[in-house]
Amino acid sequence: MSGELAEIIALSLRVTGLALLISSLIGIPLGAIAGLKRFIGRRLLMALLYTGMGFPPVVIGLFVYLLLSRNGWLSFMPADVLPKLFTPSAMVLAQTIISLPLVAGFTAAAVLGVDPSLRLQVRALGASESQAAWAVLNEARMGVLVAVIAGFGSIISEVGAVMMVGGNIAGHTRLLTTAIVLETSKGNFDLALALGGVLLGLSFLANLAMLALQGKSLDE
Amino acid sequence: MKTNGLLVSLFLVALLLAACGPAAPTETARLILATTTSTENSGLLAYLLPQFETQYNAIVEVIAVGTGQALQLGEDGNADVLLVHARDLEDAFMAGGHGLRREDVMYNDFVILGPANDPAGVADVATATEAFALISSSASPFISRGDDSGTHVKELEVWAAAGLQPAGDWYVSAGQGMGAVLTMADELTAYTLSDRSTYLARTLEGTDLQILFEGDPTLFNPYGVIAVNPGKNEAINSELANQFIDWLISVPTQELIASFGVEQFSQPLFIPDSEAWRNR
The missing domain is CATH 3.40.190.10 (Periplasmic binding protein-like II)
Structure with missing residues (x-):
């Protein structure tokens, strides 16, 4: 089990890490734009982001499943362009969609919470618009970090979507959460509980690591 | 007036609670059945159980899981009766003293x-x-x-x-x-x-x-029904579990099993195989 366990942990971290990276690269700029810029449809975008934050992951799993299925919505596309069902890439896609609204929504909220006069002052000192945006984002960095942590928490612990699109295949798409479901269904409650402990510990360590990035702000 | 409304609703809630209490004349018994996903997913239980429930004024709560988990639920004393299909595991369960009685039911x-x-x-x-x-x-x-x-x-x-x-x-x-x-x-x-x-x-x-x-x-895939040993805890309803088993292996119920699915698939999904059925 220990070799298998290491494999499951590594895959869980790889899938969630990759999904979080993608959703942060898209979600932080998107949230910053939604929080800073005035444009038509801004209110709608915010409403969509906040709705997405509460979207049931299992429905996103179903959606990704239907997208990628052999007879699915995108079956007209060449097969090698899309991630295949029951592969880690399919799980990364589902987790990215789940975490993106959380990262973007919390980033937008954090940016909105920064005193508007900061931007005016920076602009008055001769900063360009993007430099001013960067200053605001920097001021809101604690909130942005919380956005990333919320995204992480939503997907490291998620089970329905990855079960559906990953398939819980031993040595291929089995994650900590789906392994817990499997061991529980086998009646191996002790092993399931131990896996739950590993998941909790991993989540704690990952959050510690992310907070370390902001150590200075916390100690101030 | 608002306070009055609140009082009235509190009174109604109290009435409702009293009605559900132990004083109720005919109490509905509850039977927890741990079984495999195949009996639940096929619709067999939804077809059979209402008859038992009316006949015995009972409610059967079905926990549909894998055979391994169903047996574990029985071993932990969290179910009254098990309907499973893994003969070796069932025999080990009986040998371990976790069950009182095991009967053949059917096979698919x-x-x-x-x-x-x-x-x-x-x-x-x-x-x-x-x-x-x-x-x-x-x-x-x-x-x-x-x-x-x-x-x-x-x-x-x-x-x-x-x-x-x-x-x-x-x-x-x-x-x-x-x-x-x-x-x-x-x-x-x-x-x-x-x-x-x-x-x-x-x-x-x-x-x-x-x-x-x-x-x-x-x-072939034989199903067995097992009454969980009531010595595990006081909540186990051994009497109703026995009645359930007697009912399940009786010839009329076995006939129901034989007719299940014939209309829809023009073949039975489960073949009755209880002792009473074999000796009928």
Whole structure:
């Protein structure tokens, strides 16, 4: 089990890490734009982001499943362009969609919470618009970090979507959460509980690591 | 006036609670039945249980899980009665003193499913072990339940009988229920072993999977019903569990089992097999 366990942990971290990276690269700029810029449809975008934050992951799993299925919505596309069902890439896609609204929504909220006069002052000192945006984002960095942590928490612990699109295949798409479901269904409650402990510990360590990035702000 | 409304609703809630209390004249008994997903998914329980519930003024709470988990629920004293299919595990359960009584109920059978073009050529062989050997030697994709369920146990028995240790990219251990594995096998155009009833139910929703091999007696799947030992805790309803077993193996109920699914699939999903039925 220990070799298998290491494999499951590594895959869980790889899938969630990759999904979080993608959703942060898209979600932080998107949230910053939604929080800073005035444009038509801004209110709608915010409403969509906040709705997405509460979207049931299992429905996103179903959606990704239907997208990628052999007879699915995108079956007209060449097969090698899309991630295949029951592969880690399919799980990364589902987790990215789940975490993106959380990262973007919390980033937008954090940016909105920064005193508007900061931007005016920076602009008055001769900063360009993007430099001013960067200053605001920097001021809101604690909130942005919380956005990333919320995204992480939503997907490291998620089970329905990855079960559906990953398939819980031993040595291929089995994650900590789906392994817990499997061991529980086998009646191996002790092993399931131990896996739950590993998941909790991993989540704690990952959050510690992310907070370390902001150590200075916390100690101030 | 607002306070009055609140008082009235509090009074109504109190009345409701009193009505549910132990003073109620005819109390409905509750029976917790731990069973496998196949009996629940096939619709058999929804077909049978209402009759028992009216006859005995009882409510049967069904926990549909894998056979392994169902037996564990019994061992932990969290269920009153078990309806499962893994004979060796059932015998071990009885030998361990966890059950009071075990009876044969019925059987259904397993079928080997696969894509219509049958790349491994399993449709032309005589035994299940030969079919598995062909799947293995052609390295055709095969989806295993991989969840210690009765179906998984049966699959492993067939591999062992064929003298094979399945491993490699073609052998996919899904660790999920029968429904999810059928979906996966359909999606990946792979072979799999399924109980007939879950497969037939799936054909109503549409699937490309076909029955390629059936009828080998090693693929029979007998179900047993077990009353959990009431010595485990006070909550176990042993009397009702016994009544349930007597009812389930009685000839009239067995006739119900024999007629289940015939209208829809023009073949029965489960074959009755209790002692009373065999001696009728």
